[in-house]
Amino acid sequence: MRPRLLALVLGLCAAQALGEVYQAPEAFVAEVFGTLPAPRVLWLSRKMQAQASAILNHPPAALRQRYWSDGAKSVWILEEIGKEELITAGFVVSQGHIDHVRVLAYRESRGQEVRDPSFLKQFSGAGLDQSDHLDRGIDGISGATLSVHAMERMARLALYFDRWSRD
């Protein structure tokens, strides 16, 4: 009985060490570029603020958005609330299309399925259409509807910001 109890305690402790932040934003950026470049800042004009609000359904959290770029790729670390808590995700954009996406932190007690690679893979290659919507449909995940919507909004915002960063 004791070894089983010990194994359970050790198991829980090991699990606790994993936490809910899967990757630090800096580590994600460094992974994309091979090194951690100096961050750049996109200043949101009134026009950009208005469109960001339309994409998010609420005003953007800040008027200056930090991002990283080597000229070919840009990385955007964005946060958006799912049902109750913020989701932190990293978006890599190349040539106006999403290269890949990763969920860096997920804080809700349910809905972590949005980390599923087969779900995130749908964003790869996605761009914006003329009305700043994704140019493809994203299949959702049952029981994680609001988190899926949050991921879609962030993807649109990353692409929109990337377009302005290249202007």
Add this chain to the structure above:
Amino acid sequence: MKQSALALALSALATAAYAQSTDEKLRILQQEIDELKAQMQKPSPGSVGQAGSATTISGYGEFNYNNYKSDTRPTQADLRRFVFGLHHRFDDRLTFHSEVEFEHAVVSRDDEGEVELEQAWVNYKFSDAVNVKGGLFLIPLGILNETHEPPTYYGVERNEVETRIIPTTWRELGVGMHGLVGGGFRYDVGITTGFDSGKLDDPSVGIRSAHQEGQLANAHDLSAYGALNYRSRGLLVGGGVFAGNTGQNGASNPLLKGVDARLTLWDVHAQYKVGRLELQAVYADGKLADADQLNASILATSAEPFAAPNRMKGAYVQAAYHIYKRDKLDFAPFVRLEGIDIRQQEDPANGLFQDPANHERITTAGFNFWVHPQVVLKADVQRYRTDPTKDRFDLGLGYMF
């Protein structure tokens, strides 16, 4: 000439020094702002409703209109439910979740309305794979019970299988463990309060009328549940089981003292979304033992005795297609075929018989029209093969946030 060169060099140095200073100031300013943002997004006691605050609010609700074909049932419009949730983050791992529901708009002794706590539970997250929770929480059977906000399901009214066989919105008091393992598998296990067969008063809804909902629940007999679901892009496949005795040592009906009246209820379900097509199916099955003793207890105490349910099962298949989906607008017609079979323990000598209306086939066809991903307009027609007085036309408006 030398003086001019010296002046130019000093000027250049001064400019460079100024530029560096400005860059440095900007860097510091950016750093300060980032730190302020991080502080603002940390949970702070007393802040309510904002992203990153310690306490958040959620909600959902629906307004329904039912127009029956038969004059024997009244055409009605109803604020079916108004639900708000309060959620609090004590720290990075410990959270509280709750939902309070108002039904039928007015709550008073002379009205039909009810106020009830649909959920109130505390969760401790060791990791995504290991969560423990305690309190009043939803039982993970079927699809609808845990995901029941109107914009997430088709039809004005909730489907009958997950109302009469799986008693949505079904919650129990207890402790549980849940988590996400193995790349998409979510498990749920726990021990909770169960049903009380001494409270059975409506066999047309299977075991539903014996639910306790955390209200001074008789807890002599506890129940156990387990569920396993696999979710991936567009796909959900899973099932669950809930089992426990329901006699409660005769707490509600002395004739059930020493009677187990064991309930076993289980389901399997699947949902698949590919492109614009959505398919969904649920099969639920339950058995309630000791129905003869249940009949005896009902005969002894009920003014209108009925045969106790001893087997309840139901299934539905549903298909929807998103004909128009652009911007925030999404229009999807659907059709659903359902079957319900609630068998009762007949006792002809005492006048207890099977109610034929508990064997029903329902066809529902209509559409959901999302004017926003979280706000939906609904319309449908429903046909009941056994009891055509329930045939109706429904309209609904639902929301969630």
